[in-house]
Every structure is written in C-alpha cells, then in structure tokens.
Amino acid sequence: MEFHTQELEDVVIVGAGIAGLATAVALKRVGVRSVVLERSDELRTTGAALSLFPNAWIALEALGVAQKLTDMYRPFKRGYVTNLVNGSVQEMSFNSVLDEWNANGARTVHRKALLETLAGELPSDAIHYSTKLSFIETRTQGDSSMSILHVEDGSIIKAKVLIGCDGIHSPVASWLGLSEPVHSGRFAVRGLAVMPQGHGLNNEVHQFLHNGSRAGVTHLTDTEAYWFITYPSTFSDEEEMRAGDPKMLQRKVLEKLANFPPMLLEYVQQSDLTTLSWAPLMLRLPWDLLFKNLSKGNVTVAGDALHPMTPDLGQGGCSALEDAVILARHIGTYYLKHKNIVPIEMTEAVKLYVKERRWRAMALITGSYLSGRVQQGGSKWMMNFIRDKLFYRFLLRRMADFINFDCGKLPCVNPSKEVDDEHNKIE
Ligand SMILES: Cc1cc2nc3c(=O)[nH]c(=O)nc-3n(C[C@H](O)[C@H](O)[C@H](O)COP(=O)(O)OP(=O)(O)OC[C@H]3O[C@@H](n4cnc5c(N)ncnc54)[C@H](O)[C@@H]3O)c2cc1C
Incomplete structure (x- = not known):
C-alpha cells in the first residue's frame, strides 16, 4: 500500500x-x-x-x-559451560536460576x-x-x-x-x-544445523570457552539445532566475512573451532547454509x-x-x-x-x-x-578465577534478576475494568 x-x-x-x-x-x-x-x-x-x-x-x-x-518450542533445562583451557565444567540448572512460577x-x-x-x-x-x-x-x-x-x-x-x-x-x-x-572488539557467526536423524541435545545448552572465543549449541526442534560462535577480531581481519558468502563463513567458523570438541564442528558442518550470518557485536x-x-x-x-x-x-x-x-x-x-x-x-x-x-x-x-x-576474557589465571569461582557460582545467579524482570500487563480496552493507577496495570 x-x-x-x-x-x-x-x-x-x-x-x-x-x-x-x-x-x-x-x-x-x-x-x-x-x-x-x-x-x-x-x-x-x-x-x-x-x-x-x-x-x-x-x-x-x-x-x-x-x-x-x-x-x-521446548524449554531448556540445563546448561554446561566448559573451559577448554583448564578443563573446568560449570553446570547450570535453569530451574534454579529462573523463577519457578x-x-x-x-x-x-x-x-x-x-x-x-x-x-x-x-x-x-x-x-x-x-x-x-x-x-x-x-x-x-x-x-x-x-x-x-x-x-x-x-x-x-x-x-x-x-x-x-x-x-x-x-x-x-x-x-x-x-x-x-561502538564496536565491542568481538564478532559472531550463527546458524542452524539440520539433522533429520536427531541432534541428541536433550534440552540442554552446551557452551565452550577457548582463549577469548565462546561457542555453543542448543536444540530448536527435534531435528534442528542452533549454534553460535563469538570471537575477538578486528574489522580489517573480518573484511572477507562481511561479504557473507555462506560457504566461506562455514569454512572460517570450522577453522576457528579447530580447538573445540568435534561434536560442535559436526553441527556447523550440517548447517543449512542459507541460515548462516555474521555480525560485529556493537553496544x-x-x-x-x-x-x-x-x-x-x-x-x-x-x-x-x-x-x-x-x-x-x-x-x-x-x-x-x-x-x-x-x-x-x-x-x-x-x-x-x-x-x-x-x-x-x-x-x-x-x-x-x-x-x-x-x-x-x-x-x-x-x-x-x-x-x-x-566469560571470554582469555586464559589469564585471574580471569579464570573470576569466571570459574565467582561468575558462574555467584554473579550469574544475581544476573538472573535481569531475566526474570516483569514488564507488567497492558491496560484493558474493556471500559468495565478499572485501571490500577498506582501500577498502571490492569489485574
Ligand atoms: C549474535 C547475536 C545473538 C543474539 N542472540 C539473542 C538472543 O539469544 N536473545 C535475544 O533476546 N536477543 C539476541 N540478540 C539480539 C537481538 O537479535 C536484537 O536485540 C533484536 O533483533 C533487535 O530487534 P529490533 O527490532 O530492535 O531491531 P532489528 O531486528 O534490527 O529491526 C530493525 C528493523 O528496522 C528496519 N529499518 C532500519 N532502518 C530503517 C529505515 N530507515 N526505514 C525503514 N525501516 C528501517 C530494518 O530493516 C529492520 O527490519 C542477538 C544478537 C546477536 C548479534
């Protein structure tokens, strides 16, 4: 129109x-x-x-x-974050982080x-x-x-x-x-793996950290999994990625995942190439x-x-x-x-x-x-300590307040209901 x-x-x-x-x-x-x-x-x-x-x-x-x-879509139940440099694995039960109600x-x-x-x-x-x-x-x-x-x-x-x-x-x-x-100094590539035989993810999110990069995978449907990688780089190094040719993006991601577990590479290899996308991470x-x-x-x-x-x-x-x-x-x-x-x-x-x-x-x-x-601070011992001993154990739980935020309801168009002026919400 x-x-x-x-x-x-x-x-x-x-x-x-x-x-x-x-x-x-x-x-x-x-x-x-x-x-x-x-x-x-x-x-x-x-x-x-x-x-x-x-x-x-x-x-x-x-x-x-x-x-x-x-x-x-099904909810995810559990998450695992594996630090590939020191082998530590943090397990998160989403039930404990998310409000039960x-x-x-x-x-x-x-x-x-x-x-x-x-x-x-x-x-x-x-x-x-x-x-x-x-x-x-x-x-x-x-x-x-x-x-x-x-x-x-x-x-x-x-x-x-x-x-x-x-x-x-x-x-x-x-x-x-x-x-x-402004640019955060990091970039991301995302895509969908299509696996008619099933992806075996069992309602879990798996993330891996390696020297400043973070990659992960989670289920989407019974036959589709969503994967991502975020990594530090410079705009000039990313010139080729920016063009967005999917085959090239897939090849570059596989190179970046060289030190990651083979299971992750398999998801990237089985991607629907039309779903791959690259993005600079801005804030x-x-x-x-x-x-x-x-x-x-x-x-x-x-x-x-x-x-x-x-x-x-x-x-x-x-x-x-x-x-x-x-x-x-x-x-x-x-x-x-x-x-x-x-x-x-x-x-x-x-x-x-x-x-x-x-x-x-x-x-x-x-x-x-x-x-x-x-999470992606690299391999220095101080960063490892903050990440493994403080962030995943204590701070992430505090951050749960962010994701449990209640934005409230909308006022009702039905004139028979009263607007609650104090909260501007209708019950
Ligand atoms: C790697 C990555 C992973 C992410 N993962 C998550 C996640 O797991 N969960 C989550 O909640 N968020 C996630 N996000 C963030 C999320 O994608 C964005 O916050 C969200 O898409 C923003 O939506 P939007 O509608 O504000 O902007 P956009 O989706 O960018 O939409 C803006 C629209 O405006 C249009 N537009 C722009 N200029 C004009 C114009 N001049 N005239 C007319 N139209 C115009 C554009 O074409 C576009 O359609 C992720 C982001 C990235 C980069």
Whole structure:
C-alpha cells in the first residue's frame, strides 16, 4: 500500500523487527492503530534463531501470543559451560536460576516464527514494506508537536507519535542526538544445523570457552539445532566475512573451532547454509542512556535503536519486547481516557516510558558487556578465577534478576475494568 502525500497517522513505527512488530501489537491491544514502515521488501530473519528468557515470555503473554510459540518450542533445562583451557565444567540448572512460577522458562525460537507470529496479529495493511525513512522534520503547533517523515520514494507521512524501532544504526536515534553504537572488539557467526536423524541435545545448552572465543549449541526442534560462535577480531581481519558468502563463513567458523570438541564442528558442518550470518557485536555506551535525550516531544526509540547490546546475556530481543509493552501501556493509559491520541498527552506518555526504561536499558547493556568480558576474557589465571569461582557460582545467579524482570500487563480496552493507577496495570 502506498502513502498519499501528507497523510496523518496517529502512531508511526519505523522498523518491522521484534521491537517494531511487538510495539504495533501492544498498541493494537490497547486500541491504538499504528502503521509500521519497513525498508526491506519482507520480514528480515537474519540470525536464524534467538533465545527468549522469562522476561520475554511475560511480555509475549501481555501481547497475547506466548502460547502460539510455547506450543512449538521446548524449554531448556540445563546448561554446561566448559573451559577448554583448564578443563573446568560449570553446570547450570535453569530451574534454579529462573523463577519457578514462570512456567515458560527459557526457549530458543526461530526468528521467523517470532516475527510472523507478531505480524499475524496485525491488520493486513499495517506493515508497509519497501518503505525507507529518509529524514525527519518536526512541526510545533501551540503546545503540541508533530513529526513529518520523508520516505525514500518521495512520499510524506505526518505522525502524532513516532517510534524508531529501526535497529542498531537507527536514523531516529541519530535524529534524537544519540551517538552511533561502538564496536565491542568481538564478532559472531550463527546458524542452524539440520539433522533429520536427531541432534541428541536433550534440552540442554552446551557452551565452550577457548582463549577469548565462546561457542555453543542448543536444540530448536527435534531435528534442528542452533549454534553460535563469538570471537575477538578486528574489522580489517573480518573484511572477507562481511561479504557473507555462506560457504566461506562455514569454512572460517570450522577453522576457528579447530580447538573445540568435534561434536560442535559436526553441527556447523550440517548447517543449512542459507541460515548462516555474521555480525560485529556493537553496544551503545551506557552513559549515553543516562545523559542523552531518549525522546524529544512525541518521538522516541525502542529495541536495538534504544539499547544495542552485546548478546552475552541473550537480552537484546527480550528487552525489545519489554519496551513494546511498557511504551504501549503509557500510550494506552492516556488514549483510553478520551479514545483519542492527544499530542500533548503523548509527550507525557513518551516521557514516562523513557523514565521507566532508562536505568534498565543501561544496566542491561553494562551487564551484557561485563558478562562477555568475564566469560571470554582469555586464559589469564585471574580471569579464570573470576569466571570459574565467582561468575558462574555467584554473579550469574544475581544476573538472573535481569531475566526474570516483569514488564507488567497492558491496560484493558474493556471500559468495565478499572485501571490500577498506582501500577498502571490492569489485574
Ligand atoms: C549474535 C547475536 C545473538 C543474539 N542472540 C539473542 C538472543 O539469544 N536473545 C535475544 O533476546 N536477543 C539476541 N540478540 C539480539 C537481538 O537479535 C536484537 O536485540 C533484536 O533483533 C533487535 O530487534 P529490533 O527490532 O530492535 O531491531 P532489528 O531486528 O534490527 O529491526 C530493525 C528493523 O528496522 C528496519 N529499518 C532500519 N532502518 C530503517 C529505515 N530507515 N526505514 C525503514 N525501516 C528501517 C530494518 O530493516 C529492520 O527490519 C542477538 C544478537 C546477536 C548479534
């Protein structure tokens, strides 16, 4: 569907990734219509799969889609982290780390299934593919502001609220004045192994550490396993990988896994080559979250556009789902008063969202980075001591607080139910 010049929308979301689709679904559940602009011509499923922890499942419950996914994927029960340099093995029972009441636990899901499940909740005309935001202007009328979005094809869209869910190099985040994310010094390659005879993983996650690299594998379905490797390198060494030829990526990963157990190499060898992807691991400097504007008027950001982080706690996508619920809760609470998007109230809603997310986003970026540093810090005895004696035994359990976070529910569109003002939640 094409936009006619100067069309006015209540809410425009830029980006149809996890954050953008989840935000559109959350808004729909509070009665607010939004349109999603996506520069690609279809949903982007780069990265093949991702792990979703209890905080994500709580958010997916609020979005009304958790069960569609839990019917398809089993939770993992146990994890093993083997330090290949000193032979130590840390065993983690996920039942002890995850809140018992959260029956959904932690599960790895296909990205495609997650995105399609979210997109399936939206009206057929909600997502506008091949629609790339070029630049933003704002217009202020009295007390309220409005965004004027210029699309690459020349069309113009006016929005009462603009939400940038446009990923790590977000144009909306740069418009807000946030700096570009920085490189962590590490890269990742991920893929899916397809094993019709079964993968033998028994609902377990196996990770291995070797001199600054971390590689692991977990089950996805009965015949598919998801594997990953993260490793230190420089951009110049990665030139060839960046081109993304899958056969070459597979060969390079096998070279990097030379000192890893043969079972891991077997998963990489049995990969569906179309699922392989390479990525530099980037993060937003945590103090940017504290000192810079995360909103201006009725414009804000969510997901990687707000908090790009290294994947060491598996929290980027999970926290994008939290963002969606919390932002829609604030917008919905105001919307439900008049059944109308009142621009001046939206400025308040956006401010409340930023206030609620700022510290958590900063903590997640920092926690993920430190977790990566400790786990992959190399072979020095001090690092080994911190990792094996402190991190896995004590600190990781503290970090469990991160993944058990409860983002709450959405206000109910049913007027017979009352909004709990104190928590802005409906029971
Ligand atoms: C190696 C690795 C492993 C990971 N593992 C996990 C994990 O196990 N669990 C987890 O929760 N997270 C994980 N993550 C993080 C997770 O992948 C991201 O946090 C998540 O995908 C972010 O979603 P998003 O919607 O914010 O951004 P994106 O998925 O990047 O979506 C942004 C969308 O915006 C579109 N867009 C960009 N610019 C424009 C424009 N100008 N106009 C229109 N559209 C635009 C893009 O095309 C894209 O579709 C991992 C990340 C990596 C790199």
